[in-house]
Amino acid sequence: MPSTLTAPGTAPVAERPAHRDPNVLRWLAAYTSSMIGDSVYYIALSWAAVQTGSPSQAGVVMAVSALPRALLMLGGGVIADRLGPRRVVIGSDAVRCAAVLAVAGLLFLTTPGLWPLAALALVFGTVDAVFMPAVGALPARVTTRGQLARVQGMRGLGIRFASVVGAPLGGLAVAVGGAAAAFGLAGLLIAVSLPLLIAVRVRELPADDTPADDTPADDTPADDTPAARRGTAWRDLTGGLGYIRRHRVLAPLILAIALGDLGFVGPLNVGLTLLADERGWGASGMGWVLAGFGVGAGAVSLLLTVRGRLPRAGQVAGWAILAGSCAIGALAFVPGVAAAVGVALLIGLLAGLSGAMCGALLQTQTDAAYLGRVTAVSGLVSLGFAPLSMPLSAAAIGLWGTGPVFVASAAVCGLGGVIALSVPGLRRAELPK
Numbered sequence: 047m048p049s050t051l052t053a054p055g056t057a058p059v060a061e062r063p064a065h066r067d068p069n070v071l072r073w074l075a076a077y078t079s080s081m082i083g084d085s086v087y088y089i090a091l092s093w094a095a096v097q098t099g100s101p102s103q104a105g106v107v108m109a110v111s112a113l114p115r116a117l118l119m120l121g122g123g124v125i126a127d128r129l130g131p132r133r134v135v136i137g138s139d140a141v142r143c144a145a146v147l148a149v150a151g152l153l154f155l156t157t158p159g160l161w162p163l164a165a166l167a168l169v170f171g172t173v174d175a176v177f178m179p180a181v182g183a184l185p186a187r188v189t190t191r192g193q194l195a196r197v198q199g200m201r202g203l204g205i206r207f208a209s210v211v212g213a214p215l216g217g218l219a220v221a222v223g224g225a226a227a228a229f230g231l232a233g234l235l236i237a238v239s240l241p242l243l244i245a246v247r248v249r250e251l252p253a254d255d256t257p258a259d260d261t262p263a264d265d266t267p268a269d270d271t272p273a274a275r276r277g278t279a280w281r282d283l284t285g286g287l288g289y290i291r292r293h294r295v296l297a298p299l300i301l302a303i304a305l306g307d308l309g310f311v312g313p314l315n316v317g318l319t320l321l322a323d324e325r326g327w328g329a330s331g332m333g334w335v336l337a338g339f340g341v342g343a344g345a346v347s348l349l350l351t352v353r354g355r356l357p358r359a360g361q362v363a364g365w366a367i368l369a370g371s372c373a374i375g376a377l378a379f380v381p382g383v384a385a386a387v388g389v390a391l392l393i394g395l396l397a398g399l400s401g402a403m404c405g406a407l408l409q410t411q412t413d414a415a416y417l418g419r420v421t422a423v424s425g426l427v428s429l430g431f432a433p434l435s436m437p438l439s440a441a442a443i444g445l446w447g448t449g450p451v452f453v454a455s456a457a458v459c460g461l462g463g464v465i466a467l468s469v470p471g472l473r474r475a476e477l478p479k
Contacts, residue, residue, distance in 0.1 A: 064193040065200060065351060069247050073188050076242035077181065078204040080139055083235030085212020086219060087146060087170070090228030091163060093220050094153070099160045107163050111171025116430035118175035123422025124282045125176050131183035131418060132248045136240060138177035143236040145169045150229035178429070182421025186414045187248040192355075192478045195406035199350025202402060206344040286419030294471030295360075295411045296420060302462040302472070303404050304427040306367050309459025310397060312439030313374050313452050314339070320440065321378060321448045331383040338387040342394020343401075350402050360475035363403035364466030370396035371463065375456030378448045400463075407475055 064070045095104035126134045149166045152158055185197045219228035290296050322332035356362055373393045380386045412420045435455070442451045466472050 062193075063354065064189050064196045067189060067193075070185075070189050070193070070197060070200070072242050073184065073246050074200050074204055076239035076246070077201065078208055079235050079238040079242070081205060081208035082212045082215065083142075083146075083232045083239075085208055086216035086228055086235060087232035089213060089216030089220060090225045090232060091167060093228070094225035095160065095163050097225065098157075098163065103160060107160060107167055110164050110167040111174065112429075114168060114171040115174045115178075116426065118172060119179065119422050119426045119430065120283060120419070121279070122176035123179035123286065123419035124279050126180035126183050126418030126422070127286070127415060128279070128282060130248070131180040131187060132243065132246060134176055134180035134418075135184060136243050138173045138180065139236050139239050139243070141173050142170060142177075143233050143240070146229050146236065147233035150226050150233060153224070153226035153229065178425045179418040179422040182409075182425070183414070183417035184248075186409060186412075186417055188246055191410060194409040195356075195359075195402075195477045196351055196354035198402055198406040198409060199347045199352075199354075201405075202347030202398065203344065203351060206340060206347060209340070283419070286416055287423070289413075289416050290420060290423060293411070294469075295407065295475050298465050298469040298472045299404060299407055299411070299475075300420075300424055300427060302363070302367065302466045303424060304431065305462035305465065306370075306400065306404075306459050307428050308431070308435050309371060309455045309457070309462070310374065312435035313377065313455045314393070316436045316440045317443060317448065317452060317455070318377075320443050321452075324448055325382075327383050327386070331386070334383060335386050335390045338390035339394035339397075342391045342396075343398035344394075346395055346398030346402055350406070355477045355479065356403065357476065359403045359407055359477045360466060360472045363400050363407065364463045364473065366396045366400035366403065367463030367466060368460050369463075370400060371456040371460035374459060375453045378452035406477055407472075410478055411475065 092104070092108060095107040098104075099107070145166055149162050152162055185194060185201070189197055215231070216228050219231045223230075290300065318332060318335060322328065322335070325331075327335075350356070370393055373389055373396060377386060377389050377393065380389055408420065408424060409417070439451055439455065442454070
């Protein structure tokens with residue numbers, strides 16, 4: 047039974063499910079198109095870098111975007127909250143589209159070397175620092191609070207679809223027309239998001255920076271949060287960090303996410319590659335294992351999209367992290383590819399479930415006025431700190447082997463589940479009905 051929203055002086059209005067809301071579907075189409083464009087862009091960048099320079103130079107080009115993304119992410123959250131997430135996402139996609147198309151044109155006309163590729167990677171990393179927090183803050187402005195969990199599932203489906211479609215599409219573009227054609231395709235896909243985002247309606251925040259009525263405005267698209275309401279950017283940043291620190295759910299939730307990601311990223315990236323090589327599974331075997339993980343994670347996103355809500359979200363997240371950590375540790379001891387695919391499917395289900403619950407709690411527990419900054423902190427943990435576990439995992443596997451490192455990583459991941467279950471505020475957290 048749909049929940050209802052009641053505004054002063056009005057009759058209750060039935061809440062429209064997000065998967066039937068044209069406003070949400072426009073946002074989802076824009077997000078998915080942009081993500082497919084991103085996938086094609088990374089294929090084009092890696093191919094062009096390898097073809098133009100040495101392997102080490104190509105590696106530097108691919109890593110250039112990580113530094114500005116990590117350094118500027120917190121500031122990007124402030125910008126998203128000050129200017130409004132919709133405006134920031136539109137501006138970010140416009141800049142990325144222009145930069146990619148410019149490099150595509152340059153490659154069509156000449157062979158400029160590595161410098162435009164490095165510059166493009168730098169632009170993408172800088173823009174991502176504001177784009178990612180804004181993307182995280184936007185759903186709360188386009189749907190009702192009770193639909194945010196379902197939107198989280200829809201977003202997960204969009205990410206899975208983009209990863210499945212984007213990589214082969216980018217490879218096909220490279221095969222047909224080279225890196226220039228692939229960059230051109232990436233720019234066009236990102237460009238598709240712009241008119242869709244412009245058509246998305248968002249609701250404004252009230253003057254006191256607390257969420258207002260949950261219903262998006264019915265008139266022309268609005269921009270969300272005038273900067274004039276706020277003080278300095280530094281005050282916004284410290285205010286956001288203080289808001290997280292004082293929050294009885296968000297503080298332990300972000301710590302649980304950090305530990306879960308630290309224990310998950312290493313084994314499921316570089317660790318899996320080394321495990322497949324050690325066991326003689328080959329690239330195809332590793333591909334099947336990754337496919338199993340993707341199917342499991344996608345199934346959970348579909349479940350959340352259909353159901354819209356799961357009860358006892360805090361407990362579900364904690365137990366899923368704990369069970370997923372056990373599955374990560376077990377992956378290093380499976381006898382063959384078939385068993386590894388089955389374990390990876392289980393990891394995908396549990397990691398997808400815990401990730402969806404954590405993401406939905408992050409969305410629903412945060413006041414909309416702080417969502418950009420909260421998303422920035424969460425993104426910094428996942429994209430800035432967690433990848434540090436990859437070289438550490440590789441070095442540790444070289445010293446002690448896959449088994450001990452996978453078990454140690456599982457223990458770190460499991461600590462996130464312990465925190466989720468031991469902190470009363472997070473353990474009792476629920477998603478809105």
